[in-house]
Amino acid sequence: MTSQDYAGASPAAIESHYDLSNDFYALWLGESTVYSCALWAGPDDDLDTAQFRKLDYFAEGVRAAGTRRVLDVGCGWGALTRRLVTAHDVGRAVGLTLSPGQAEWIGRRPDPRTEVRVENWADHHPDEPYDAVISIGAFEHFAHYGMTPDARLAAYREFFTRCREWLPAGGRLGVQTNIKGNNLRLDRATVREMLFIVDAIFPESVLPALDEVIAAATGLFDVVSVRNDPDDYARTCAEWLRRLTANRDRAVKLVGEERTADYERYLSATVKHFQRRHQGLARLVFAAV
């Protein structure tokens, strides 16, 4: 990697979102504390069950069960690393985050089989390979809004190159990411809401197109499976918004009226963006070649 290479959003950009307040996120993410699209099954499903189903989907997709070492790039509040060692018999699950607040949260519930590191994936140099790698809801931060397509592709390529170095041939990589939707007819209100999210909610981030993700992996990984679940993310955001609204007084005490209103606006807009297919939600499994 050279100094010219882009290594994703800065720690300051990540902290501005994810270090807002652990207790604030806990108000609306549910017991699973998973901040990414759930995998729903039927109208009677509940958020935590759907989140654990998503974690299990990736654990099974990368064949994590019974392996020695699995890496989670962008580990959030540690739900996946905990799930890997408790439900999938993984020997050691290592999570990377750029958020000190998330690492502190995970540290409150230490498990000797899990390790959290406040470290960029570009700076991660493990002593031994991993059996599998999973990255859920981090890819959006690997390039930033305003990058040229070539620069984005190079940044994504760097991530897949590093993942390939960490894995044996045949080793699997699971990636979940928001993607650009194929409905390109953006009305004024949609443009306004999307730019609000770019500017006020997720700095130094951008949604990749699905073909960019796959192009960046070409020559390094085979694609094993791809699915696009925009309705799952619309439902997840709607449920988060419902919980945030139900706990609004507490949220305002934690982060203030303005930031609470920002999150209500962002979650409400995002529900519509998925429903109208301005955004998609890709779940991909790759195999190293």
Place this chain on the structure above:
Amino acid sequence: MVITFEEVCAKIRKTVRGRGADTLVIEEDSEFADLGLSSLQIADLVYGLEDSLDIVLDPARAADVRTVGDLVALANSTAANRT
């Protein structure tokens, strides 16, 4: 009221945002496809131009726009023909 090439360039840099805006090289014959603008950035640019000039661009003619110069010309001809 007309809009200049320089003003459109400023609007492009504003919608691109951040570090990418500083390094973007824009000429009158630069094609939007080569500038790498996303559909969101193009929509933001077009709506911004419409608001500045109090015009509505004809979607069929806008679809034929390839270069930055084309967009400047379309915006100014639309403004000139406004009734």
